[in-house]
Amino acid sequence: MSELQEELRREIEKRRTFAIISHPDAGKTTLTEKLLLYGGAIHLAGSIKSRKTQRHAVSDWMEIEKQRGISVTSSVLQFDYDGCRINILDTPGHQDFSEDTYRTLMAVDSAVMVIDVAKGVEAQTKKLFKVCSERGIPIFTFVNKLDHYGKAPIDIMDEIENVLGIRSYPMNWPIGQDGQYLGVYDRRNKKVLLFAADTSHGQQARIADVYEPDDPAVIARIGEENFQALKDDIDLLDEAGEPFDMEKVNAGELTPMFFGSAMTNFGVQDFLEGYIRMAPTPQPRPSSDGLIAPDDEKFSGFVFKIQANMNPAHRDRLAFIRICSGKFERNMSVWHERSDKLIKLAQPQQFLAQDRQIIDTAYPGDIVGLFDPGIFGIGDTICDEHHKFKYADFPVFPPEKFARVQAKDTMKRKQFVKGMEQLTQEGAIQLFQQAGAGMESYIVGTVGTLQFEVLEYRLKNEYNVDIIMQMQPYEVARWLAFEDGREVTPASLKGADRGMFVYDRHQNPVLLVNNEWALGWITDNNPDLLLNHVPFDKKEA
Incomplete structure (x- = not known):
């Protein structure tokens, strides 16, 4: 194996690239923020509509988004956690922006579906889920807002199966009843995690107290009734629930499910660590020349989004590229399929929403922003001049x-x-x-x-x-x-x-x-x- 292939394999192994999808207001942008908080990318989470601190969500960067508290463009965010490089694409939940979301889903290897515990599966979630299932990508579920009153966890599982047609496997199970949740039971490690009181209103990472299930301190803290209810639920899940099957997860037929509350950091770290453990690394992509493997030494990628004026001071325009194979290097020359010309990729950038930094190298799974003088279009392929091909076209939405x-x-x-x-x-x-x-x-x-x-x-x-x-x-x-x-x-x-x-x-x-x-x-x-x-x-x- 060549040195470059060694390097590619090593880097690909670390990469996880996913989109977060949901109905408006299910707490998608808040979850994104909290993941960044745990990844150390931001030190204080900017609560979306918080009046106290007047901080806005890091991923809602366009002025109109900050005013209305909704995301209208997909943001690209990157951070490191536990030896992995995570690329998150935060998509707009509002239905009028489904095109932007659709394109974003073309650029990821898995998706995280956020569901509001009180509302269950909503219309927009159904639409976006359909796109993911057509692509056959793994879907992970985060049931959010457990700090509020909501549906029983078992009812949410039924709804996911009946409405979306996918079975779910709860990775953790909420302890408590009727929105008064005290912690979660980790089914994989067979541990009880009880959360310390959240005094920072979700602005700082939250520590959990970890217990063995039979520790008397658990009953002392949660009460006999909650303890018995938890025991009954877990017995039911173990006997009657879907068995865990990684092959089904990878095929998008079984969704690992996590319960938590992004606003108060309840269960967010469990979710992040579980996701990293199970989520796929960058996958091969279909093209006019068959499947292109990520560890192919020849560079390739495609444009999935173009954004003008991310920085109003510069009036610039960026093309967002998903790297699919090979190693990206600053100032490299590549073949641009639509214009049939060689172009030089200067000033490549990576993001935390509007904050960006110039980078020298990037690998499959990474999202890179390129300064665009007007040559790129959505869906364009760029690749090594010695191996010319085209990635599959993006679908188009009829205007209404x-x-x-x-x-x-x-x-x-x-x-x-x-x-x-x-x-x-x-x-x-x-x-x-x-x-x-x-x-x-x-x-x-x-x-x-x-x-x-x-x-x-x-x-x-x-x-x-x-x-x-x-x-x-x-x-x-x-x-x-x-x-x-x-x-x-x-x-x-x-x-x-x-x-x-x-x-x-x-x-x-x-x-x-x-x-x-x-x-x-x-x-x-x-x-x-x-x-x-x-x-x-x-x-x-």
């Missing part, structure tokens, strides 16, 4: 909401166009031009309405442009082509006036209509017309 957008002040047209272009390249919006209309306005398509607010906010704050936005009545977009290949124009399409005829950024014809009924009329009257939810060369999400 539309608005006409133009700059209030025509003198600011240049900044307006630049801002719209940037946000389109980030994948936050889809841009269309109405056939026959002037260039002063665009038609913008998004997956949800919250994205229009973000668009307006960012154009104003990052490009100093106020916009006029008029929502459009259309809810359905279809890309158009005739079977014989002749050009689709408003004149050649019967019923084009029943909707709005627009062109996407690559000049492909698209028709926006109010509903499926209007679409039916157009299909009936243009028998040789082909309609697609997304551009013909893309795959739908």
Whole structure:
């Protein structure tokens, strides 16, 4: 084995790259913060909406996120713990940002699903879970907010199985009843962990007192009733529960489940250590040239996110790259598949949200930010010039909401166009031009309405442009082509006036209509017309 392969194997063994997924407000960003706190990356956790300290969550870096207490972009965070290098991708829980989340899930090897103990499995969790199960990646579950009143743990297990179709294996079990939890029972080590009172409101790591299950001090602290209830639960789980099977975990068929409260640090360290022990190291990736193994000596990676203006002082733009194989070195030259050119990777950075540092090397599993002068697109492959291939394409989301957008002040047209272009390249919006209309306005398509607010906010704050936005009545977009290949124009399409005829950024014809009924009329009257939810060369999400 060559020296480089030795080095790669060693580094790959240390890497764990995962995304945290959940419904809004299940406590995902808080959990991310607490993991960083245990990893020593931050010394005092900034409670999300805390009025006392006015600290905001480290991973919510965009101003709009701090104001509203929700995540609208995926943050990339990295820290070391117990000899491992952890890369966390904190994703937005809000449904309008599912595209960003979807792309993030393409860049990880496992996912952590956060469930609110009071609410159980919610709509957004279902959607994101489906994406993970389609990719077949292992899923770990953290049942959060145990410091509040919630459903019984056994009911949460049933719900996960019935709603998501995956069996769960509790790695620990809460001690106590009805939201009055005093600690957890660690099933693997057969130990009782009772937590000392949390006096720092979750801002510092919390110490647990560890006991043998039959230690009289346990009954003294938790009471006879709680002790008996715990004993009964554990007997039931051991006899009737799903046996632990690592193969099923790796295939995404069994989810190891942890109970805790991120806000008060209850059970967070147990979860972190359990996750590191079981989670997969970087995995091989499908490409146009078969599976690419992470310990392949030739470098490769792909762009899964582009973010403009992370640092408003610099007005910069970063492409986030997931490294899939080989060793990344600063200033190396790689082949960029989309432009078919060699490019030099200068100023590579790693992150703790907005705080970043320049790095010299990185390995498979790592996420690196590259300064982007405008050459990268979402899903682009970069690889060694001696082994050229392409990683599988990212799926595309059909837009469902539309608005006409133009700059209030025509003198600011240049900044307006630049801002719209940037946000389109980030994948936050889809841009269309109405056939026959002037260039002063665009038609913008998004997956949800919250994205229009973000668009307006960012154009104003990052490009100093106020916009006029008029929502459009259309809810359905279809890309158009005739079977014989002749050009689709408003004149050649019967019923084009029943909707709005627009062109996407690559000049492909698209028709926006109010509903499926209007679409039916157009299909009936243009028998040789082909309609697609997304551009013909893309795959739908």
